[in-house]
Amino acid sequence: MxxxxxxxxxxxxxxxxxxxxxxxxxxxxxxxxxxxxxxxxxxxxxxxxxxxxxxxxxxxxxxxxxxxxxxxxxxxxxxxxxxxxxxxxxxxxxxxxxxxxxxxxxxxxxxxxxxxxxxxxxxxxxxxxxxxxxxxxxxVIKALRESLTGNTVSRVYGIMNGTCNYILTRMEKEAMSFEACLKEAQRLGYAEADPAFDIEGNDTAHKLSILTTLAFGTRIAADDIYLEGITNISLEDIRAAGELGYKIKLLGVAQKTATGIEQRVHPTMVPVDSVIAQVDGVTNAVAIESDILGELLMVGPGAGxxxxxxxxxxxxxxxxxxxxxxxxxxxxxxxxxxLEPFVRGEIQAHEGGYFIRLTVEDRIGVFASIAKNMADNGISLESIVQRPSETADELARKTVILVTHATAEHAVRKAVAAIKSEGYLSGEPQVIRIERPKAG
Amino acid sequence: MxxxxxxxxxxxxxxxxxxxxxxxxxxxxxxxxxxxxxxxxxxxxxxxxxxxxxxxxxxxxxxxxxxxxxxxxxxxxxxxxxxxxxxxxxxxxxxxxxxxxxxxxxxxxxxxxxxxxxxxxxxxxxxxxxxxxxxxxxxVIKALRESLTGNTVSRVYGIMNGTCNYILTRMEKEAMSFEACLKEAQRLGYAEADPAFDIEGNDTAHKLSILTTLAFGTRIAADDIYLEGITNISLEDIRAAGELGYKIKLLGVAQKTATGIEQRVHPTMVPVDSVIAQVDGVTNAVAIESDILGELLMVGPGAGxxxxxxxxxxxxxxxxxxxxxxxxxxxxxxxxxxLEPFVRGEIQAHEGGYFIRLTVEDRIGVFASIAKNMADNGISLESIVQRPSETADELARKTVILVTHATAEHAVRKAVAAIKSEGYLSGEPQVIRIERPKAG
Incomplete structure (x- = not known):
């Protein structure tokens, strides 16, 4: 020996x-x-x-x-x-x-x-x-570095922060507010006393930057990541997602686009019958899409x-x-x-579906104006739901939920800005990207 | 270089x-x-x-x-x-x-x-x-051989045959019969002209025997596997499973028991909200439960x-x-x-829940007799459903579906044998094991 x-x-x-x-x-x-x-x-x-x-x-x-x-x-x-x-x-x-x-x-x-x-x-x-x-x-490091040798990776994404996934899971399963779930996570040791680093997506971003390098052969670019945490995900979003057949997960996503590598961390809607949608609690999951192997998904404990x-x-x-x-x-x-230099692929070019939740004044013409602004930006809609706002003190308001077909991010941003400028919105519009696993 | x-x-x-x-x-x-x-x-x-x-x-x-x-x-x-x-x-x-x-x-x-x-x-x-x-x-070989070094594995299981999973998935999603799904699989090249090796579980058994060796450090024992294929899974089973919150998958399972290593391949009910239940079509999945890492699940293309x-x-x-x-x-x-010698752990000792589907004569006392036979063998029941048989020419018969709590296999076998001897059954009793993932 x-x-x-x-x-x-x-x-x-x-x-x-x-x-x-x-x-x-x-x-x-x-x-x-x-x-x-x-x-x-x-x-x-x-x-x-x-x-x-x-x-x-x-x-x-x-x-x-x-x-x-x-x-x-x-x-x-x-x-x-x-x-x-x-x-x-x-x-x-x-x-x-x-x-x-x-x-x-x-x-x-x-x-x-x-x-x-x-x-x-x-x-x-x-x-x-x-x-x-x-x-x-x-x-996942071994999979990317060794098992996938020879493959060209097109996308790598995953649930890489147990704190966020724990909070989102409890919100969904128990209809508890974000704040209450965060407190529970802290009590159980799943969240730090200062939870910002986790819930604002920075922890996921660090991990994503390492996966990007292994997946695409580019230098690590941890600061070049579009970042959006889970702090403004409401119970209403989670409920609406469920009704539309989605769950909300904080995903880190890196993918090749025509302009470079797109790195983004944000709340994401995934189809409820996808494998990754079942990954609950502090469990992590990483999916790798590549041209020879196809899709590989790995699920397991992300911390501890x-x-x-x-x-x-x-x-x-x-x-x-x-x-x-x-x-x-x-x-x-x-x-x-x-390693090649990292070239940022603008998220503006991201093609995917979007969930948009608006709180609007309940008056004639608002719905038509929203529809027109979407159409003017070439966005086609998969579904539209309108219902009374859930907030009791806003009985004169309605919630409008739109789910778009695949569309470019810049079109969504333009349409939402145009709708904002119409003056009938109350509060900020909620925009959540939809991600579809290739397989599984 | x-x-x-x-x-x-x-x-x-x-x-x-x-x-x-x-x-x-x-x-x-x-x-x-x-x-x-x-x-x-x-x-x-x-x-x-x-x-x-x-x-x-x-x-x-x-x-x-x-x-x-x-x-x-x-x-x-x-x-x-x-x-x-x-x-x-x-x-x-x-x-x-x-x-x-x-x-x-x-x-x-x-x-x-x-x-x-x-x-x-x-x-x-x-x-x-x-x-x-x-x-x-x-x-999965790399995971067991390298990543899990130092871990003691307690169970490894998975969906390792794309043909079977394709057939079971189509039966479930489209309410098609086993025979029709098999024909479809053959037409699409997912099943061989002679499908026996796949649908009777032998292919899964070969793969399982290799995983067993890597997981438990024992010599390969490919002939020492309890084997049951998917040929007698009916649409009625799949429908009943769905109603009870399960899906049926052909799993290969190897686990440590008090008496040795239990290797078995059989149709298995998994909870519908478990990650592995979402693994559809020709996709494979392997889960490894170990004492340090916890549960790791990997999902991806099993063939091609x-x-x-x-x-x-x-x-x-x-x-x-x-x-x-x-x-x-x-x-x-x-x-x-x-490598250590392989010592077979008797499946008789397997502890888990069971789904039992019986077709019985529709007469007074039958239900009581079934319940008594289960009780006599110390089996506690999680749910009982009785309804008219789905087969049109058997209108005088009823289907009884039992789901047991965790119980030893020998008790189930004894109870089912006793029920058979009562003389009111029509056809063979269907017994499907239930498997619960530790996590995910």
């Missing part, structure tokens, strides 16, 4: 502690499947004295993760600290700079510095693995200490089974220096 | 021809992602003169695949001939015997000889890859020339990225010689 693989873990929070325990208790099993022992020889975390329920005797302790990355006698540096820059970034750079392999679960770090880190890894002949960074336990640790362990095992000097899988699917 | 990887393809049917075209037309893309060129230098098939729409000039032709495996100047032997023994088996043995890497899509071969072939590969330091053998384009070729190409790419002397991933998840 080959020599043991020596690893150092930086960050002993939920994921780090879970990983430590799993490796310590499954030594034999891991040695059999990996062909060598996996040995934790160093750890680093903020507080040495916190009780984590793990026995760290015989393991070197480092207060400073950068020192561990620079000095410890390890083969693999496991980064589970988090944060786009600072210590995590410095430590990973130091580790790769020494030629150590690195496994990280840190999406923010990759979104910000992924290309540079991949280039450094390749220069040093090191492996940089990050399966846990996107959609937790779902092996164990699921994330499992993905990290899979990455470590891949390293254990490799050997110095072996031909390496490029971290980002192709060599970092051969 | 490393030297080109030289491959030989044996079998130029739908999959082989698709693979040939893909590799020829995507040379540059493959060289970038694999770090070296992939070069087809030899092929073998039955008829040299058949027009396959591919240009084989400059490629060595072999009439005999075993000769190609034994003599051609190749690094990888690609087996796409099919068949559990004969030429495919001889050729793969010859290739591995020379230390060539092998990629195969041949589930029957693996079900029959997988352990011996894996042992031979390991002895010779060769890679044996077979992602395409189970669930076509879905990367391109989807299968994509999986084969992924396997070839993995070999291209490796290097002789590298620590190898054991083909079956752990070294073949360390």
């Amino acid at each position: 080959a020599e043991a693989l020596k690893i150092g873990i930086a960050g002993l929070g939920t994921v780090g502690s879970a990983l430590f325990k799993i490796i310590e208790t499954r030594q034999n099993m891991l040695a059999i499947t990996c062909g060598r022992k996996i040995e934790i020889v160093a750890v680093s975390a903020r507080d040495r004295n916190r009780d984590r329920g793990i026995d760290m005797s015989g393991v070197a302790w480092y207060d400073d993760p950068v020192a561990m990355a620079s000095e410890a006698g390890i083969d693999v540096f496991i980064e589970l600290m988090g944060g786009a820059s600072g210590a995590a970034h410095a430590a990973v750079k130091a580790a790769l700079g020494r030629g150590l392999h690195v496994v990280t679960a840190n999406k923010a770090l990759l979104a910000a510095h992924g290309v540079d880190l991949a280039a450094l890894a390749e220069e040093k002949g090191a492996i940089l693995n990050f399966e846990a960074a996107v959609a937790g336990g779902i092996p 200490g164990n699921a994330t640790a499992s993905a990290v362990l899979g990455d470590i095992a891949d390293i254990a089974k490799s050997r110095p000097g072996a031909q390496l899988v490029p971290s980002l699917g192709r060599p970092a220096l051969q | 490393a030297e080109a990887l030289k491959i030989g393809i044996a079998g130029l049917g739908t999959v082989g021809s698709a693979l040939f075209k893909i590799i020829e037309t995507r040379q540059n893309m493959l060289a970038i992602t694999c770090g070296r060129k992939i070069e087809i230098v030899a092929v073998s098939a039955r008829d040299r003169n058949r027009d396959r729409g591919i240009d084989m000039s400059g490629v060595a032709w072999y009439d005999d695949p075993v000769a190609m495996a034994s003599e051609a100047g190749i690094d990888v032997f690609i087996e796409l001939m099919g068949g559990a023994s004969g030429a495919a088996h001889a050729a793969v043995k010859a290739a591995l015997g020379r230390g060539l890497h092998v990629v195969t899509a041949n589930k029957a071969l693996l079900a029959a000889h997988g352990v011996d072939l894996a042992a031979l590969a390991e002895e010779k330091g060769a890679i044996l890859n077979f992602e395409a053998a189970v669930a076509g384009g879905i990367p 020339g391109n989807a299968t070729a994509s999986a084969v190409l992924g396997d070839i790419a993995d070999i291209a990225k490796s290097r002789p002397g590298a620590q190898l991933v054991p083909s079956l998840g752990r070294p073949a010689l360390q």
Whole structure:
């Protein structure tokens, strides 16, 4: 049997502690499947004295993760600290700079510095693995990087934030308001005290930017993403969606268009009988559409200490089974220096159906005016529903719900702007894009 | 860049021809992602003169695949001939015997000889890859073999036969009979002229036996599978399932029980709002339940020339990225010689719910007798429906549908046998197992 693989873990929070325990208790099993022992020889975390329920005797302790990355006698540096820059970034750079392999679960770090880190890894002949960074336990990185070799991807999309999906699911199943569901999510530990990063879509955007690079071979462009969170999704939207045969999910979508790559994160209506519509609660799902394979959909736990640790362990095992000097899988699917520049495909050109909900004055001519404005912009309608507004103090108002056939986004924007200028709207129009899975 | 990887393809049917075209037309893309060129230098098939729409000039032709495996100047032997023994088996043995890497899509071969072939590969330091053998384009082999390292799997199950799922889906959506749907499937090329191998569950059983080995580390036991096909599923069953909130799918299920590993293939009722229930038509799905990761579900194309070729190409790419002397991933998840013996867990011990459909004489006391027989065997009922039989010439008969709570199979069998002996049944009782996904 080959020599043991020596690893150092930086960050002993939920994921780090879970990983430590799993490796310590499954030594034999891991040695059999990996062909060598996996040995934790160093750890680093903020507080040495916190009780984590793990026995760290015989393991070197480092207060400073950068020192561990620079000095410890390890083969693999496991980064589970988090944060786009600072210590995590410095430590990973130091580790790769020494030629150590690195496994990280840190999406923010990759979104910000992924290309540079991949280039450094390749220069040093090191492996940089990050399966846990996107959609937790779902092996989507491996699917894009390895299984889909030779495929041209046309679209990748998914539910990549458990907090948002939990909230949307509860709103739908229990007719609870957004605010009430968010509180429940916080109480259960599914949402942070400051939930903005999740519910405004930034977390999904980070993950999406990594998938885009693997799918399309372009440089990571985490800031070049159209972003819309779920904070203004009302129960009325969810109910109307249900009546029309849709569910609302926060999707991250990246796809090739005539002008470039379109990256967008926004609430989306998906057909109620599609597979992805059944993905409820904190579960994640990622779909990949490609020209040879067709559509592949993967559903699984997107977060949690164990699921994330499992993905990290899979990455470590891949390293254990490799050997110095072996031909390496490029971290980002192709060599970092051969990634193409990211060219933003304008969402204005996005073709798809739209759900539009308007609250209008209940007077003659309004309905005709709405229909005319849609027609003037060449938008054909799949369905139109008009009914009394659900808000009790607005009895003089009506809700109008339009579902369009496939149409370009700029046409919808123009039509909605024109309708706004007519003066009979109350409140902001709600516009939700419809996404149709190719298969499943 | 490393030297080109030289491959030989044996079998130029739908999959082989698709693979040939893909590799020829995507040379540059493959060289970038694999770090070296992939070069087809030899092929073998039955008829040299058949027009396959591919240009084989400059490629060595072999009439005999075993000769190609034994003599051609190749690094990888690609087996796409099919068949559990004969030429495919001889050729793969010859290739591995020379230390060539092998990629195969041949589930029957693996079900029959997988352990011996894996042992031979390991002895010779060769890679044996077979992602395409189970669930076509879905990367389930990679997930079990690599991503789930360190996990203890408790259950793996899935829809692994497109023919059956197509038939069941059409029966459900269009209220067509089994026979009519089978004819449609044959007309569309989704079913063979002799469909027995698919519709009686053997194809699913082969695939399941491979998953069992990867999931539980036991030797392949393709003959040790409880097998029940879809031929006796009636429209009445499908309709009753729908009314009770279930869909019927042909599942292959392998799970750990107290007595061993239970392998079974049979029509199964799954809750209508589960993700797997939405997997329609020829699409496949595989779910893996494990202790660290949780539940992972993968959905995608289970067959077809391109989807299968994509999986084969992924396997070839993995070999291209490796290097002789590298620590190898054991083909079956752990070294073949360390696989444990397969111990059959008796399905008698299976705990789950059951759907039971009986056609009975319409007379006083029958219903009470059925209820008593269930109670006598300790079976508690979730729902009971009684209604006129759907068959017009049996107006004097009633249909009784029972759904049990979780109960042991032997209790159900005893109860049904007792009911049969009462003499008021007409025709055979229909018993369909209910399976509940852990999540999703």
